[in-house]
Amino acid sequence: MENHSAHSEHRDDEGSRLGMWVFLFTEMILFFGLFLVYAVFRAKHADDFHIAAQQFNVIIGAINTIILLISSATVAMSITAIQLNDRVKAIRLLWITIGLALIFLVNKYFEWGGKIDHMLYPGSDLVTSLKQGQILFFGLYYFMTGLHALHIVIGVTLLAYIASQVKKGKVNANDHVLLENGGLYWHLVDLIWIFLFPLLYLIT
Amino acid sequence: MQNTNYLYPKGLKGWLTSTDHKRIGVMYLIAIMVFFLVGGILGGIMKLELAQPGQQVMDAQTYNGLFTVHGIIMIFLVVIPGLSAVFGNFFLPIMIGAKDVVFPRLNLLSFYIYIVGACIAVLSQFAGSGPPDTGWTFYAPYSLESDTNVVMAVFAAFVLGFSSILTGLNFIVTIHRLRAPGMGWFKMPLFPWSLYATAWIQVLATPIIGITLLMIAAERFLNIGFFDPTLGGDPILFQHLFWIYSHPAVYIMILPAMGVITEIIPTFCQRKVFGYQAIVISSLAIAGVGYLVWGHHMFTSGMSDLSRWVFSLLTFIVAIPSAIKVFNWIATMYKGSIELRTPFLYTLSFIFQFMIGGITGLILGSLATDVHVHDTYFVVAHFHYIVFGGMGFAFFAAIHYWYPKMFGRMYNERRANWAWGVVFSGFTLLYFPMFILGLQGMPRRYFDYLPEYTFGHVLSSIGAAVLLTGLFMMVHTLLAGRNGKVAPANPWGGKTLEWTISSPPPLENFVEVPTITEGPYEYK
Amino acid sequence: MESKHKHITPYRHYAVVLVVLLFLTAVTVIAAFANIGAWGIGLALLIASVKVFLVLYYFMHLKVENSIFAIFTGLVFLMMAITVVITFFDYLYR
Numbered sequence: 001m002e003n004h005s006a007h008s009e010h011r012d013d014e015g016s017r018l019g020m021w022v023f024l025f026t027e028m029i030l031f032f033g034l035f036l037v038y039a040v041f042r043a044k045h046a047d048d049f050h051i052a053a054q055q056f057n058v059i060i061g062a063i064n065t066i067i068l069l070i071s072s073a074t075v076a077m078s079i080t081a082i083q084l085n086d087r088v089k090a091i092r093l094l095w096i097t098i099g100l101a102l103i104f105l106v107n108k109y110f111e112w113g114g115k116i117d118h119m120l121y122p123g124s125d126l127v128t129s130l131k132q133g134q135i136l137f138f139g140l141y142y143f144m145t146g147l148h149a150l151h152i153v154i155g156v157t158l159l160a161y162i163a164s165q166v167k168k169g170k171v172n173a174n175d176h177v178l179l180e181n182g183g184l185y186w187h188l189v190d191l192i193w194i195f196l197f198p199l200l201y202l203i204t
Numbered sequence: 205m206q207n208t209n210y211l212y213p214k215g216l217k218g219w220l221t222s223t224d225h226k227r228i229g230v231m232y233l234i235a236i237m238v239f240f241l242v243g244g245i246l247g248g249i250m251k252l253e254l255a256q257p258g259q260q261v262m263d264a265q266t267y268n269g270l271f272t273v274h275g276i277i278m279i280f281l282v283v284i285p286g287l288s289a290v291f292g293n294f295f296l297p298i299m300i301g302a303k304d305v306v307f308p309r310l311n312l313l314s315f316y317i318y319i320v321g322a323c324i325a326v327l328s329q330f331a332g333s334g335p336p337d338t339g340w341t342f343y344a345p346y347s348l349e350s351d352t353n354v355v356m357a358v359f360a361a362f363v364l365g366f367s368s369i370l371t372g373l374n375f376i377v378t379i380h381r382l383r384a385p386g387m388g389w390f391k392m393p394l395f396p397w398s399l400y401a402t403a404w405i406q407v408l409a410t411p412i413i414g415i416t417l418l419m420i421a422a423e424r425f426l427n428i429g430f431f432d433p434t435l436g437g438d439p440i441l442f443q444h445l446f447w448i449y450s451h452p453a454v455y456i457m458i459l460p461a462m463g464v465i466t467e468i469i470p471t472f473c474q475r476k477v478f479g480y481q482a483i484v485i486s487s488l489a490i491a492g493v494g495y496l497v498w499g500h501h502m503f504t505s506g507m508s509d510l511s512r513w514v515f516s517l518l519t520f521i522v523a524i525p526s527a528i529k530v531f532n533w534i535a536t537m538y539k540g541s542i543e544l545r546t547p548f549l550y551t552l553s554f555i556f557q558f559m560i561g562g563i564t565g566l567i568l569g570s571l572a573t574d575v576h577v578h579d580t581y582f583v584v585a586h587f588h589y590i591v592f593g594g595m596g597f598a599f600f601a602a603i604h605y606w607y608p609k610m611f612g613r614m615y616n617e618r619r620a621n622w623a624w625g626v627v628f629s630g631f632t633l634l635y636f637p638m639f640i641l642g643l644q645g646m647p648r649r650y651f652d653y654l655p656e657y658t659f660g661h662v663l664s665s666i667g668a669a670v671l672l673t674g675l676f677m678m679v680h681t682l683l684a685g686r687n688g689k690v691a692p693a694n695p696w697g698g699k700t701l702e703w704t705i706s707s708p709p710p711l712e713n714f715v716e717v718p719t720i721t722e723g724p725y726e727y728k
Numbered sequence: 729m730e731s732k733h734k735h736i737t738p739y740r741h742y743a744v745v746l747v748v749l750l751f752l753t754a755v756t757v758i759a760a761f762a763n764i765g766a767w768g769i770g771l772a773l774l775i776a777s778v779k780v781f782l783v784l785y786y787f788m789h790l791k792v793e794n795s796i797f798a799i800f801t802g803l804v805f806l807m808m809a810i811t812v813v814i815t816f817f818d819y820l821y822r
Binding site: 012014015018019022023025026027029030031032033034036037040041044045122123128131132133135136139142143147 | 306307310369372373374376377380381382407408409410411412414415418419422426427428430436437438441448
């Protein structure tokens with residue numbers, strides 16, 4: 001049913017969440033553009049993509065997937081905690097989420113570092129000497145994981161801010177739409193990784 | 205009484221930090237009019253170069269930079285934000301009976317992002333290695349190779365996209381959550397409906413251009429190869445991505461224009477709008493199908509035959525809802541008591557020009573004819589008929605329609621009608637010859653031409669001078685309107701909610717929140 | 729009107745969904761090592777889609793939200809799918 005309550009000074013949580021969802025759609029479509037590029041080039045250079053993907057360690061990718069899935073669950077649980085008026089637990093769950101995100105970034109850092117040590121980065125002499133499909137795969141790998149990592153950094157900042165608001169009591173059992181929206185953003189980061197993982201690591 | 209409207213208290217700081225949707229709308233209006241005149245003057249300089257064959261006032265490279273900046277300013281700074289940012293901001297909340305948009309601070313943020321993007325766009329013309337010369341389309345691989353300041357212009361478009369997304373987001377949620385009690389979806393006026401359809405395109409299409417522009421920047425800095433055939437990339441993929449956004453962007457421009465026209469016609473005919481639901485559905489259909497027709501910009505690019513006819517078919521399908529709207533407008537006028545006031549003159553010329561633009565669009569949407577006229581002046585004429593003759597004239601119609609409401613004064617109607625006459629004649633003289641030049645084979649984006657095209661170009665350049673004169677007359681009339689007669693609350697006898705409140709509107713629009721019991725256009 | 733949102737999801741539900749997600753991750757990794765050929769990518773994407781659905785439906789609360797949220801999400805995914813199909817009209821038949 002339609003809800004016209006917002007005319008009073010009443011807060012409109014559902015409106016806030018709808019706004020967040022619409023924003024998430026834009027994020028989905030931003031990455032969708034990249035997935036479309038991936039699909040086109042994979043269709044064109046399927047074999048090269050297979051060969052290039054062998055450079056990647058499935059285990060590291062899987063660990064990062066597990067990390068993000070757990071962090072997604074913890075941020076969802078922190079909403080339950082705040083609804084049950086358990087602020088300490090909510091904050092603790094948020095910090096666990098942030099910690100997991102940082103572990104993800106450290107893994108990513110070593111993965112990128114390892115690749116770059118092996119001269120596998122866009123524009124390097126080694127990469128430009130590869131076959132075309134492999135050049136594109138490495139380009140896509142850096143671009144997609146780089147943009148995703150940027151979103152992780154934004155998400156961590158957002159969640160840290162929200163944790164501080166929970167601590168101050170500004171986000172509480174009655175008014176926690178900020179935490180819900182922060183959680184939604186974090187789930188989105190997870191969603192994108194769920195697709196990135198098989199497409200970048202599991203196509204050998 | 206006088207001092208309770210939104211224009212008070214005066215003071216620059218109060219304006220620049222205001223989250224009031226009306227003030228933000230007026231700030232957009234000023235910014236957009238300034239950019240429009242700048243873009244128009246740049247266009248005028250191009251017509252000066254083209255007034256005679258041979259080099260007149262500039263060399264070829266300067267001309268390349270000029271048509272690029274003309275395109276970037278007009279597309280990204282004027283017509284895409286245009287109606288929704290100015291009149292959408294000002295009138296959407298009023299027309300649905302709300303005090304403001306749902307996220308007022310986000311609204312102000314989106315205005316400042318627009319200003320920042322605009323500054324970067326202007327700066328890209330002066331900073332770095334010369335003005336970009338790729339055209340506003342930034343086609344790869346040239347945009348990857350050009351020595352000019354492409355990255356900065358691309359970044360400006362990226363930032364402006366953010367502003368557009370945030371405005372769209374705000375409008376969607378506003379329409380969902382803040383309609384007045386009793387205003388069901390099908391009791392909402394049609395301008396808000398068109399803004400709703402537009403907002404969804406803004407939200408769903410703009411990210412694609414964002415990621416595409418990021419890829420262009422990455423290509424230039426990191427040499428990744430997405431669009432570079434020597435590294436396995438595909439330049440046509442750039443065209444796909446670019447038009448997945450930029451074709452829907454045309455509907456971002458034209459849908460609110462149709463919405464404005466649909467508001468004006470019932471008022472000046474004193475007649476209930478014909479086929480309300482058909483207009484709503486065709487707005488949504490245009491938004492939906494319009495998302496899927498991008499490939500008709502690429503018929504000669506070398507994409508597959510199958511996709512060419514699919515895109516051609518979809519293009520013809522999207523013509524249907526557009527035509528439905530035209531029929532509805534005409535049917536609304538039928539047997540109405542028509543009053544030929546200034547806004548209605550602009551409205552009539554909108555319909556006339558939009559039909560020419562639309563039907564020539566079908567010529568371009570057919571595969572065989574498109575091959576002949578692709579990248580000629582025919583295309584230039586077609587999209588100026590849609591974007592300027594359509595969206596631009598709807599913008600002028602809107603400003604003349606809502607001026608008394610926005611500023612509480614009347615402009616001099618006789619002078620405004622004269623300005624309309626000059627603008628309309630200048631427009632026709634400027635752009636109509638381009639159709640013929642295009643059919644004769646005059647290619648677009650050239651700073652020179654063969655002598656046989658001289659006559660058409662001369663006519664067109666004279667038209668440009670007339671048009672610019674008319675525009676300055678119009679702006680002058682509007683500015684002089686500051687000291688005009690005090691406007692009543694409902695000067696035209698309109699029925700939608702904005703006419704029920706005083707002119708200019710009070711700070712929070714409604715003293716008492718209205719309750720809606722009937723449709724928006726219940727003329728007797 | 730707050731009543732709709734007083735819905736509190738127990739911790740246990742999230743834990744169960746998480747276990748399912750981790751299980752699906754294990755399946756997809758094992759399937760990749762098993763090397764089942766051309767179907768591999770299809771299976772991996774199918775599993776990814778199921779995981780995405782679970783995250784959307786449970787973690788992101790589409791289950792308890794106003795149904796308009798789920799409708800919009802569905803339409804956005806549909807639009808992306810159509811866009812892919814139309815783009816491939818070019819790439820598969822060039």
